[in-house]
Amino acid sequence: MKQTKTILALAAFLSAIGIAKAASDEPISPIKPPASINVGMVELGKKLYFDPRLSKSGFISCNSCHNLSMGGTDNIQTSIGDKWQQGPINAPTVLNSSLNIAQFWDGRAADLRAQAGGPIANPGEMASSHTLAVDVLSSIPDYVYEFRQVFGKDKIDIEQVTTAIAEFEKILVTPGSRFDLWLLGKKDALSRQEEEGYQLFKNAGCVACHNGEAVGGNSFQKMGLVEPYKAASGAEGRSAVTGADADRFNFKVPTLRNVELTYPYFHDGAANTLTEAVDTMGRLQLGRKFTRTENASIVAFLKTLTGEQPRFQLPILPPSSDQTPRPLPFGK
Amino acid sequence: MKQTKTILALAAFLSAIGIAKAASDEPISPIKPPASINVGMVELGKKLYFDPRLSKSGFISCNSCHNLSMGGTDNIQTSIGDKWQQGPINAPTVLNSSLNIAQFWDGRAADLRAQAGGPIANPGEMASSHTLAVDVLSSIPDYVYEFRQVFGKDKIDIEQVTTAIAEFEKILVTPGSRFDLWLLGKKDALSRQEEEGYQLFKNAGCVACHNGEAVGGNSFQKMGLVEPYKAASGAEGRSAVTGADADRFNFKVPTLRNVELTYPYFHDGAANTLTEAVDTMGRLQLGRKFTRTENASIVAFLKTLTGEQPRFQLPILPPSSDQTPRPLPFGK
Numbered sequence: 001m002k003q004t005k006t007i008l009a010l011a012a013f014l015s016a017i018g019i020a021k022a023a024s025d026e027p028i029s030p031i032k033p034p035a036s037i038n039v040g041m042v043e044l045g046k047k048l049y050f051d052p053r054l055s056k057s058g059f060i061s062c063n064s065c066h067n068l069s070m071g072g073t074d075n076i077q078t079s080i081g082d083k084w085q086q087g088p089i090n091a092p093t094v095l096n097s098s099l100n101i102a103q104f105w106d107g108r109a110a111d112l113r114a115q116a117g118g119p120i121a122n123p124g125e126m127a128s129s130h131t132l133a134v135d136v137l138s139s140i141p142d143y144v145y146e147f148r149q150v151f152g153k154d155k156i157d158i159e160q161v162t163t164a165i166a167e168f169e170k171i172l173v174t175p176g177s178r179f180d181l182w183l184l185g186k187k188d189a190l191s192r193q194e195e196e197g198y199q200l201f202k203n204a205g206c207v208a209c210h211n212g213e214a215v216g217g218n219s220f221q222k223m224g225l226v227e228p229y230k231a232a233s234g235a236e237g238r239s240a241v242t243g244a245d246a247d248r249f250n251f252k253v254p255t256l257r258n259v260e261l262t263y264p265y266f267h268d269g270a271a272n273t274l275t276e277a278v279d280t281m282g283r284l285q286l287g288r289k290f291t292r293t294e295n296a297s298i299v300a301f302l303k304t305l306t307g308e309q310p311r312f313q314l315p316i317l318p319p320s321s322d323q324t325p326r327p328l329p330f331g332k
Numbered sequence: 333m334k335q336t337k338t339i340l341a342l343a344a345f346l347s348a349i350g351i352a353k354a355a356s357d358e359p360i361s362p363i364k365p366p367a368s369i370n371v372g373m374v375e376l377g378k379k380l381y382f383d384p385r386l387s388k389s390g391f392i393s394c395n396s397c398h399n400l401s402m403g404g405t406d407n408i409q410t411s412i413g414d415k416w417q418q419g420p421i422n423a424p425t426v427l428n429s430s431l432n433i434a435q436f437w438d439g440r441a442a443d444l445r446a447q448a449g450g451p452i453a454n455p456g457e458m459a460s461s462h463t464l465a466v467d468v469l470s471s472i473p474d475y476v477y478e479f480r481q482v483f484g485k486d487k488i489d490i491e492q493v494t495t496a497i498a499e500f501e502k503i504l505v506t507p508g509s510r511f512d513l514w515l516l517g518k519k520d521a522l523s524r525q526e527e528e529g530y531q532l533f534k535n536a537g538c539v540a541c542h543n544g545e546a547v548g549g550n551s552f553q554k555m556g557l558v559e560p561y562k563a564a565s566g567a568e569g570r571s572a573v574t575g576a577d578a579d580r581f582n583f584k585v586p587t588l589r590n591v592e593l594t595y596p597y598f599h600d601g602a603a604n605t606l607t608e609a610v611d612t613m614g615r616l617q618l619g620r621k622f623t624r625t626e627n628a629s630i631v632a633f634l635k636t637l638t639g640e641q642p643r644f645q646l647p648i649l650p651p652s653s654d655q656t657p658r659p660l661p662f663g664k
Contacts, residue, residue: 052399052402052406053407057408057412058406058408059396059406059408064391067384069382069383069647069649070649071651074390075390075652075659076389076390076391076659076661077661080389080391080661083416084661086661086662260651261651263651272654272658275654311645311646311648312645314400314401314645314646316401316641317402319592319595320407322607326596327407327408329412329416329418330418
């Protein structure tokens with residue numbers, strides 16, 4: 001009895017000074033730091049992520065299109081691949097991608113390991129092959145030792161390469177956004193406009209798709225539900241994976257974490273600004289025309305989703321040896 | 333008298349335990365850390381160095397071709413420019429470039445400030461213009477504040493941009509190589525083979541051009557003194573700047589600091605390995621065919637010139653605003 005009273009008094013006190021319990025009934029939850037990582041593997045994966053020798057040209061690394069100085073994207077409508085080929089789709093951010101239900105806009109890779117192998121061997125992206133990538137790495141003594149240390153195996157293989165990259169990508173989460181602080185009880189973390197924006201984001205129905213830890217990334221949805229979307233890209237989305245006609249124009253709902261940094265927007269990168277993206281989404285997905293004030297509130301809320309960007313030292317890559325296959329940027 | 337005796341005894345003692353006085357009579361001197369830098373300007377310059385928005389495409393930054401993960405070069409024979417244009421010449425390392433007599437292989441820029449403006453506006457490289465670059469930066473609020481803080485002026489101009497990049501480049505020196513430790517008195521820093529390689533490097537005459545703090549970088553010399561060099565590139569060197577026929581095929585002597593990391597070699601990037609480069613230099617510049625053992629000793633010595641690579645956090649770039657001119661990677 002006395003204990004209950006004490007707890008109630010404590011709760012009243014905490015509430016009075018603004019430390020309320022975490023709002024666990026919200027449809028968005030705070031980003032958690034990675035629970036468990038293999039530190040040596042993360043360090044190796046970081047080098048591989050920054051190493052352009054995984055591309056045929058020796059010029060394109062994972063970081064070229066998923067630039068960790070720029071919200072884990074390239075901020076270009078569609079990416080630039082080998083020989084300046086124009087990519088078919090907007091590069092999604094690598095930040096918080098470990099929280100996605102699947103990888104790529106159409107979800108064709110089940111996880112980050114499966115994803116990492118894709119661009120390396122895609123003729124329109126890094127244009128190498130898994131064999132060549134492994135040959136290159138195996139010719140570099142300091143990589144050989146590091147792979148051996150991390151994986152305890154004699155020979156490097158592509159699974160080790162993608163496993164290390166995926167392990168590095170686990171640390172690319174962005175906790176600590178103002179919105180997360182607000183969720184965690186810091187009630188003055190948001191301005192009135194930002195909080196109004198969040199209420200509108202929920203009430204208007206945006207949250208039906210953009211929810212959970214990543215504010216998206218956990219379902220596939222049709223682009224153009226109420227009104228058809230006139231895409232700047234020929235990508236047809238999920239149907240390319242399932243073969244089902246019903247899945248045409250179904251795309252993975254993108255995370256809205258750090259959305260302030262990941263412009264331009266949509267799978268075709270057609271929306272340059274958040275204002276434009278919110279307007280289009282309201283009309284096409286919800287059949288609702290947001291007023292200027294409403295739009296501005298939602299945009300203000302979205303900008304509170306920018307978290308702490310991963311901070312680490314630029315990796316120094318081990319040099320090629322005389323035996324390393326040389327890059328082929330020009331000619332065949 | 334007593335003092336002299338003490339000093340002599342101390343010298344004998346230091347010599348006995350292997351701490352000799354610095355070998356100030358050597359033709360190569362240890363790299364010094366930067367004497368004085370403007371810390372705020374370095375931080376701003378670091379961001380600019382990594383910012384691909386200084387290019388028309390939004391894809392190419394200073395770091396693309398002078399990659400600080402890879403010895404300050406791109407390790408490609410000739411660099412890749414806007415729309416995958418093939419550059420005319422091998423990208424020289426940015427490491428220790430503050431020690432160069434002038435910038436570019438033909439020395440057409442007097443200093444790093446003058447250099448930094450070149451690639452931004454070169455249609456074959458970053459393909460932007462100084463006006464566009466300044467417009468882009470001026471549209472990004474966090475850059476506007478940072479320039480104001482660093483330069484104390486209302487408006488950003490291209491001189492501030494190149495000054496900040498050049499200030500950042502001042503910290504890209506690489507002291508602490510094993511060879512420098514040896515010069516500084518740590519006599520066990522080199523193996524016998526490496527020390528023999530250095531003696532041969534001096535005796536054979538390599539040191540006539542490759543000397544000083546940067547082991548090069550301080551003079552222009554003809555490529556192909558004894559035997560003509562069959563270049564893979566049409567670049568004619570210093571004559572493009574002076575107009576003098578006598579300067580044809582005169583190039584800035586490259587620094588040999590970190591040469592283990594800056595392959596491929598020569599202004600046309602035609603030599604893939606140090607073994608090949610040493611052989612060619614011996615024959616063409618000195619009229620001397622090094623034996624395999626001699627070549628290996630010189631290569632072993634050259635690898636002792638790898639210094640501590642600049643270590644810093646990958647910069648996080650401020651996001652574009654709705655007003656920022658968008659990159660134009662494709663089309664006009």
